[in-house]
Amino acid sequence: MASSPAGVPSPQPSRANGSINLGPSANPNARPTDFDFLKVIGKGNYGKQNHIMAERNVLLKNVRHPFLVGLRYSFQTPEKLYFVLDYVNGGExxxxxxxxxxxxxxxxxxxxxxxxxxxxxxxxxxxxxxxxxxxxxxxxxxxxxxxxxxxxxxxxxxxxxxxxxxxxxxxxxxxxxxxxxxxxxxxxxxxxxxxxxxxxxxxxxxxxxxxxxxxxxxxxxxxxxxxxxxxxxxxxxxxxxxxxxxxxxxxxxxxxxxxxxxxxxxxxxxxxxHKRLTPPFNPNVEGPADLKHFDPEFTQEAVSKSIGCTPDTMASSSGASSAFLGFSYAQDDDDILDS
The missing domain is CATH 1.10.510.10 (Transferase(Phosphotransferase) domain 1)
Structure with a gap:
């Protein structure tokens, strides 16, 4: 389980010239091309700015709790916001x-x-x-x-x-x-x-x-x-x-x-x-590639090429939208929860 570093501040968001400031950026150079996009495992609704802001702030506060999903990275391009979260494949x-x-x-x-x-x-x-x-x-x-x-x-x-x-x-x-x-x-x-x-x-x-x-x-x-x-x-x-x-x-x-x-x-x-109690049900997954607990409606869908597309103008947060200033975050190695 991941958690946020104690040294990363989580200030209250401020607005200036229509922008939302989510605090300092821990990794301003992360971008979609740093990741391999393997499978679609679900879809959600488009989030409003204040909802995205709340989610990012709360994810950074999920410090070392075993039953909350952890944030590994967050970054943005002019067109998209990305959260990289713990991968959980035992099913909803x-x-x-x-x-x-x-x-x-x-x-x-x-x-x-x-x-x-x-x-x-x-x-x-x-x-x-x-x-x-x-x-x-x-x-x-x-x-x-x-x-x-x-x-x-x-x-x-x-x-x-x-x-x-x-x-x-x-x-x-x-x-x-x-x-x-x-x-x-x-x-x-x-x-x-x-x-x-x-x-x-x-x-x-x-x-x-x-x-x-x-x-x-x-x-x-x-x-x-x-x-x-x-x-x-x-x-x-x-x-x-x-x-x-x-x-x-x-x-x-x-x-x-x-x-x-x-x-x-x-x-x-x-x-x-401390997870010393044995769960009453074992999902019996055979590894990270085991997708049996995800709906085939999603897993059989091709990953959209636009998801990981990063033209030169999108290469870093310096060219990214200013609507979510300081959105980027990267987890330190010291902040991984031993489970």
Whole structure:
């Protein structure tokens, strides 16, 4: 797992003449032609400037945490921004959940604990994640969780402070977000509850194909938990999916509230953090070239020639767009997390 060097500052972004200054450049000469473009493994939406800014800043703060994806390089050309991240090929949690429909409690507990550890770490840095869902939870080659996609993160939110931007994914939006009320970091614990519910039952807790009805369910429908679950699991779901954010589990002592819940009584959190616990599922990848956990829709697609194209005018950041000043970053050898 990669992390950012302690000596690389991460200042608050500033705007001047329409530009966004993301801080000093650690490697101003990196360019696409320094890399071999092998396979397409997925596609995403175009990011807004402020989302790209947030993602880059948060990636630089993912310092030495085992369940957060790490940034190796970032650089830009006049036409494109590039992130070079840790390669994680155990598949999305969403991929495995679709295939198996639901998980048994021990497996769901393991993933929930590792995700909670990552969210708790982000909260310790005053970052609210805001977009927790199975698509953003990856498994590494051993079966450990790797949280990715930090474009909707909100930085610099102190424990008693709130924010109000309406954002997230419909199935996992907390009631306070739907009501367009100020919300705090407890929004992430709601999302954790929704993901745990989906792992145990196959669908998000208030799901409806009619989005308007789903929002109505999130706001007003009592939580319905199908039978067959332990009392501890039911109690945790009730606590995380409490519609009142002030009464929600995690609203008082944040991650400590989660750690202390009886559902996790079998978890040694120190062993979990240091990956001394054996994952309940092994993706059985045969090496970096094993793409069986990626959708063939992407892997069978030819890599666009434009992705790695670097004309002379694009050769270095000196000729790159000024819209993201200081975007470039390169990881030092000393900053690789031993796992």
């Amino acid at each position: 949690l969403f991929f495995h959940l679709q295939r198996e429909r639901r998980f048994l409690e021990p497996r769901a507990r393991f993933y929930t604990a590792e995700v909670a550890s990552a969210i708790g770490y982000l909260h310790s840095l005053n970052i609210i994640y805001r977009d927790l869902k199975p698509e953003n939870i990856l498994l590494d080659c051993q079966g450990h969780v790797v949280l990715t996609d930090f474009g909707l993160c909100k930085e610099c939110v102190e424990p008693e402070e709130t924010t109000s931007t309406f954002c997230g994914t419909p199935e996992y939006l907390a009631p306070e977000v739907l009501r367009k009320e100020p919300y705090d970091r407890a929004v992430d614990w709601w999302c954790l509850g929704a993901v745990l519910y989906e792992m145990l039952h196959g669908l998000p807790p208030f799901f409806n194909s009619d989005v308007a009805q789903m929002y109505e369910n999130i706001l007003h429908q009592p939580l319905q938990i199908p039978g067959g679950r332990t009392v501890a699991a039911c109690d945790l779901l009730q606590g995380l999916l409490h519609k009142d954010q002030r009464q929600r589990l995690g609203s008082k002592a944040d991650f400590l509230d989660i750690k202390d819940h009886v559902f996790f009584s079998s978890i040694n959190w120190d062993d979990l953090y």
